[in-house]
Amino acid sequence: MKVNDVTSYETDGRVAIITVDSPPVNALSSAVRQGVAQALDSALADEAIGAVVLICAGRTFFAGADISEFGKPPVEPSLRDLLKTIEDASKPVIAAIHGTALGGGLETALCAHYRIAVPSAKCGLPEVKLGLLAGAGGTQRLPRVVGIAKALEMVTGGDPISARAAYDMGLLDELAGESSLRADAIAFAGRVLAENRPLVKVRDKTDKLDEARGKPEIFEQFRAANAKRFKGFLAPEYSIRCVEATLSDRSFDEALAYERSLFEELMADSQSAAQRHVFFAERQAAKVDGLPADTPIIPIRTVAVIGAGTMGGGIAMNFANVGIPVTLVENNAAALDRGLGVIRRNYETTASKGKISADDVEKRMGLIRGTLDIADIGDCDLVIEAIFEQMDIKQEMFARIDAVAKPGAILASNTSYLDLDQIAAATSRPDHVIGLHFFSPANVMRLLEIVRGSATAPTVIATAMKLAKTINKVGVLVGNCFGFVGNRILAARAAQADALLLKGASPSQVDQVMTDFGFAMGNYQMRDLAGNDVGWNREKSSSSTVREILNEMGRHGQKSGGGYYDYDEKRNRTPSPVALQVIEDFAAKQGIVRQPVDEQEIHDRLLFAMVNEGAKILDEGIASRASDVDIIWVTGYGWPRYSGGPMFWADLQGLPAVLAKLKALEAAHGPAFTPSPLIERLAAEGKGFKDI
Numbered sequence: 237m238k239v240n241d242v243t244s245y246e247t248d249g250r251v252a253i254i255t256v257d258s259p260p261v262n263a264l265s266s267a268v269r270q271g272v273a274q275a276l277d278s279a280l281a282d283e284a285i286g287a288v289v290l291i292c293a294g295r296t297f298f299a300g301a302d303i304s305e306f307g308k309p310p311v312e313p314s315l316r317d318l319l320k321t322i323e324d325a326s327k328p329v330i331a332a333i334h335g336t337a338l339g340g341g342l343e344t345a346l347c348a349h350y351r352i353a354v355p356s357a358k359c360g361l362p363e364v365k366l367g368l369l370a371g372a373g374g375t376q377r378l379p380r381v382v383g384i385a386k387a388l389e390m391v392t393g394g395d396p397i398s399a400r401a402a403y404d405m406g407l408l409d410e411l412a413g414e415s416s417l418r419a420d421a422i423a424f425a426g427r428v429l430a431e432n433r434p435l436v437k438v439r440d441k442t443d444k445l446d447e448a449r450g451k452p453e454i455f456e457q458f459r460a461a462n463a464k465r466f467k468g469f470l471a472p473e474y475s476i477r478c479v480e481a482t483l484s485d486r487s488f489d490e491a492l493a494y495e496r497s498l499f500e501e502l503m504a505d506s507q508s509a510a511q512r513h514v515f516f517a518e519r520q521a522a523k524v525d526g527l528p529a530d531t532p533i534i535p536i537r538t539v540a541v542i543g544a545g546t547m548g549g550g551i552a553m554n555f556a557n558v559g560i561p562v563t564l565v566e567n568n569a570a571a572l573d574r575g576l577g578v579i580r581r582n583y584e585t586t587a588s589k590g591k592i593s594a595d596d597v598e599k600r601m602g603l604i605r606g607t608l609d610i611a612d613i614g615d616c617d618l619v620i621e622a623i624f625e626q627m628d629i630k631q632e633m634f635a636r637i638d639a640v641a642k643p644g645a646i647l648a649s650n651t652s653y654l655d656l657d658q659i660a661a662a663t664s665r666p667d668h669v670i671g672l673h674f675f676s677p678a679n680v681m682r683l684l685e686i687v688r689g690s691a692t693a694p695t696v697i698a699t700a701m702k703l704a705k706t707i708n709k710v711g712v713l714v715g716n717c718f719g720f721v722g723n724r725i726l727a728a729r730a731a732q733a734d735a736l737l738l739k740g741a742s743p744s745q746v747d748q749v750m751t752d753f754g755f756a757m758g759n760y761q762m763r764d765l766a767g768n769d770v771g772w773n774r775e776k777s778s779s780s781t782v783r784e785i786l787n788e789m790g791r792h793g794q795k796s797g798g799g800y801y802d803y804d805e806k807r808n809r810t811p812s813p814v815a816l817q818v819i820e821d822f823a824a825k826q827g828i829v830r831q832p833v834d835e836q837e838i839h840d841r842l843l844f845a846m847v848n849e850g851a852k853i854l855d856e857g858i859a860s861r862a863s864d865v866d867i868i869w870v871t872g873y874g875w876p877r878y879s880g881g882p883m884f885w886a887d888l889q890g891l892p893a894v895l896a897k898l899k900a901l902e903a904a905h906g907p908a909f910t911p912s913p914l915i916e917r918l919a920a921e922g923k924g925f926k927d928i
């Protein structure tokens with residue numbers, strides 16, 4: 237029987253079954269809450285019914301509260317009211333879990349009297365990733381089931397645990413057969429009735445809390461151990477406070493009220509708005525306007541990577557990780573051996589941390605075949621070039637690849653700055669050429685900039701977008717220009733940073749301002765890590781910048797023991813008197829008298845240069861949405877999630893304020909800050925980047 241559009245109600249003997257079917261992820265929207273409440277009323281009112289099974293159709297159990305309802309006027313029943321009704325029900329409610337029981341979904345299950353799940357299910361409280369906390373009782377009930385230590389880890393990390401782990405901890409009462417959840421849940425409900433089992437309320441359990449009583453140091457130790465990870469974020473600390481409250485003098489209901497007040501504080505804060513923006517931005521990026529959903533996808537069964545350097549090796553690992561065989565091409569045996577050796581060491585390090593097995597290492601290595609003969613790529617569906625960043629070299633390589641690759645194969649370049657159309661012009665198939673810009677370390681960083689050339693075919697774009705998902709990357713489609721989206725904005729920021737060094741700032745002062753803002757790394761720390769010599773050409777180097785001079789001196793960054801900083805053998809960083817002298821000498825040569833620079837100037841010049849460049853990129857259509865620019869900077873360059881990316885950050889301040897700031901910077905520092913016409917336009921219309 238249909239209760240409403242998303243809920244149905246059936247009976248099987250004395251068991252009522254409430255099924256929610258609200259695609260895509262059964263979020264606890266108002267319709268879902270109303271349907272469940274109404275169905276539960278029917279079950280409780282029917283004397284023939286002894287127990288209730290709550291189950292979801294589709295791919296998952298409730299994936300949480302409906303995030304898209306946040307900030308809108310409340311609709312009854314609230315999730316908290318519904319959960320109270322479930323917990324206080326006079327008949328046992330059994331949550332039957334498949335897919336993911338997340339956030340409000342797990343909180344619902346924790347209010348049921350029993351929980352059964354399929355072995356592949358996962359349970360977690362990921363609210364922290366949205367800048368929130370598990371505010372429907374999750375921070376109070378979870379510790380009562382899994383203990384304080386595990387609960388702290390789950391509410392602050394947000395990662396789900398497997399059904400097996402959940403079962404072992406007592407979070408689940410029973411594991412069902414993988415494909416017989418409904419039947420097994422009904423049978424379980426029958427046993428609960430037959431054995432007259434009690435209405436178990438998690439809120440009444442205290443044994444798992446008792447282990448931690450009288451040990452307040454647990455919380456301080458946890459905070460100290462995770463200080464770096466939580467830096468800048470509000471939600472982990474608020475979640476810890478709630479877990480701490482389980483051991484305080486507060487009654488359960490008082491602790492729930494405390495949890496609610498902290499939840500509401502977080503909800504009203506810009507951090508959560510930013511983190512929710514990032515959540516949706518990531519999903520939005522997967523959608524390409526104007527690309528029909530039925531665009532044919534080219535099956536990618538085998539991949540070739542040209543170049544076994546740091547980038548090429550990392551790129552190859554992505555495919556081996558998901559079982560796709562890779563042919564890795566080099567032009568000399570020593571470089572190939574070195575590249576394969578680095579890949580093996582990377583896998584072995586991962587295995588030593590227990591993240592993969594020794595068997596996995598061999599399986600993955602077995603999928604990567606090294607060769608010195610480019611003709612060996614003839615059968616590959618996708619070829620990714622990752623060689624030296626110089627146009628003539630790339631063009632020559634693409635002509636060679638084109639000659640041996642099979643018809644229909646996609647030819648991709650990992651170029652980070654160069655003109656994709658010029659690269660494509662070296663082939664007979666520019667429609668099958670695309671940019672796949674990976675970020676270093678390519679096996680770790682989640683971002684993949686997918687660069688469309690002027691001739692790139694829709695099917696090639698659709699295939700690349702799908703491929704990003706297959707290899708667990710966030711694929712963002714961008715247009716072709718110098719540096720595309722990410723590096724073009726980086727270049728705008730770097731130009732300001734370099735100018736500030738000459739004006740009087742030190743590399744560590746510039747970096748400190750960026751890390752205080754929330755970046756994991758500053759400009760010069762990043763340059764030294766990536767290699768100060770990336771993009772530097774020894775033959776053409778003419779001591780025309782500080783960077784060139786440092787490179788000419790052999791200061792290529794961490795790998796050579798020095799760059800903008802000095803490094804010891806363990807790569808510990810210290811400010812470099814040598815680099816500072818280079819900066820001072822270079823400034824003097826330019827006739828610049830260096831003077832102290834204040835932090836506010838560094839902050840403003842670096843960040844507003846980024847916003848302005850992002851706006852130009854949007855105006856030119858190089859990025860299709862402001863949220864794409866944000867997701868690129870959050871996933872590829874360490875922009876702090878809690879301020880949402882450069883365009884979201886600008887919107888937070890309001891574009892009139894941004895415009896005024898740019899005009900002031902333009903007056904002081906010149907045309908780099910001439911406001912983008914898009915900012916002028918949006919500010920005049922009272923709009924933000926979010927409105928385009």
Ligand code: 3H9
Binds near residue numbers: 261263299301315519
């Ligand atoms: C919460 O519960 C607060 C409570 O503690 C307290 C309240 C008082 N709501 O990720 P996908 C959409 S906070 C609305 O591509 P997958 C998503 O936008 C919540 N929409 O699929 C996308 O839409 P579209 C705590 C949601 O299979 C579509 O579903 N829960 C929600 O790769 C498919 O998503 C979470 O934080 C939602 N809760 O992964 C869980 N979730 O197709 C967040 C998803 O239009 N969700 N959508 O782009 C996830 O982690 C993943 O979506 C999930 C599926 C693992 C479930």
